[in-house]
Amino acid sequence: MNALEVKNLSKTYKGFNLSNVSFTLPKGCIMGLIGENGAGKSTTIKLIMNTIRRDGGEITVLGKDNTKDFKETKEDIGIVLDEAYYPEQMTVLQINKFLKYSYKNWEEDRFFNYLKNFKLPEKKAFKEFSRGMKMKLAIAAAMSHKAKLLILDEATSGLDPMARDEILDIFYEYTRDEEHTILISSHIVSDLEKLCDYITFLHNGKLLFSEEKDRLLEEYAIMHCSKEDLRNIPKEKILGKRTSAYGADLLVKRSNGFKQYPLDKAGIEDIILLMIKEGVA
Numbered sequence: 001m002n003a004l005e006v007k008n009l010s011k012t013y014k015g016f017n018l019s020n021v022s023f024t025l026p027k028g029c030i031m032g033l034i035g036e037n038g039a040g041k042s043t044t045i046k047l048i049m050n051t052i053r054r055d056g057g058e059i060t061v062l063g064k065d066n067t068k069d070f071k072e073t074k075e076d077i078g079i080v081l082d083e084a085y086y087p088e089q090m091t092v093l094q095i096n097k098f099l100k101y102s103y104k105n106w107e108e109d110r111f112f113n114y115l116k117n118f119k120l121p122e123k124k125a126f127k128e129f130s131r132g133m134k135m136k137l138a139i140a141a142a143m144s145h146k147a148k149l150l151i152l153d154e155a156t157s158g159l160d161p162m163a164r165d166e167i168l169d170i171f172y173e174y175t176r177d178e179e180h181t182i183l184i185s186s187h188i189v190s191d192l193e194k195l196c197d198y199i200t201f202l203h204n205g206k207l208l209f210s211e212e213k214d215r216l217l218e219e220y221a222i223m224h225c226s227k228e229d230l231r232n233i234p235k236e237k238i239l240g241k242r243t244s245a246y247g248a249d250l251l252v253k254r255s256n257g258f259k260q261y262p263l264d265k266a267g268i269e270d271i272i273l274l275m276i277k278e279g280v281a
């Protein structure tokens with residue numbers, strides 16, 4: 001079963017269109033949502049959470065329509081945004097009590113285990129937590145109420161590299177039972193490349209690709225060529241381009257030929273930067 005199906009999703013704001021975005025996230029997998037500032041990542045996440053109204057399309061969470069079966073899908077989703085909000089005076093012990101009443105399936109032991117792993121103090125008030133500590137608390141809470149789909153919108157960006165690495169390991173473990181699924185947006189593409197099974201790339205409100213990461217890494221390559229070579233390559237085979245005084249780096253698909261040229265591996269960051277670099281996308 002798919003944890004998440006997004007079909008032809010559309011939303012218009014003045015000066016911005018999220019248009020016909022479709023992607024599928026199978027259960028037990030991790031999907032990274034990437035795109036530049038204003039690409040439409042948070043809008044997509046808000047539409048999945050049903051906190052804003054869509055103009056068109058369909059969203060299914062674990063087989064249920066996210067608007068018609070809103071109450072059930074809400075229990076199934078754990079959400080962490082880029083800021084964590086809890087009552088300022090509360091300690092984690094008090095926050096635990098508060099969350100116990102808020103969630104039907106609150107898992108106290110799991111929550112305290114995460115707090116221990118994250119080394120969060122039990123007696124400090126929430127307002128005295130650093131930004132990173134606040135985020136860790138929100139992540140621990142989102143993973144402790146039997147949510148089947150965990151959604152993180154820029155939730156790891158404020159963490160130091162060690163904390164991020166630790167949390168990426170926890171996310172990875174979280175999904176290995178095939179019951180938990182993660183959708184995570186981040187500007188730290190190297191983290192997503194390490195963690196994710198799927199990458200979905202939005203640009204100016206449009207979906208440029210939603211693919212298995214391993215397929216992207218196998219299929220795409222960077223070709224270095226001279227300006228003269230560049231003139232002989234069919235435009236439709238150039239998926240991205242960066243030119244300099246000496247020649248060009250082209251993003252190409254290995255399946256499109258190019259055996260006569262040396263091809264370098266393309267990482268996810270190379271792929272997305274080249275795709276949008278000179279307006280090819």
Ligand SMILES: Nc1ncnc2c1ncn2[C@@H]1O[C@H](COP(=O)(O)OP(=O)(O)OP(=O)(O)O)[C@@H](O)[C@H]1O
Nearest residue numbers: 013014015016035036037038039040041042043044
């Ligand atoms: N409530 C709103 N009213 C009007 N426009 C909005 C609203 N919310 C978002 N937008 C616009 O929608 C576009 C997409 O915004 P969104 O927050 O989805 O981008 P994003 O990809 O999450 O960006 P970032 O990486 O900066 O967080 C932007 O142009 C933004 O100004």
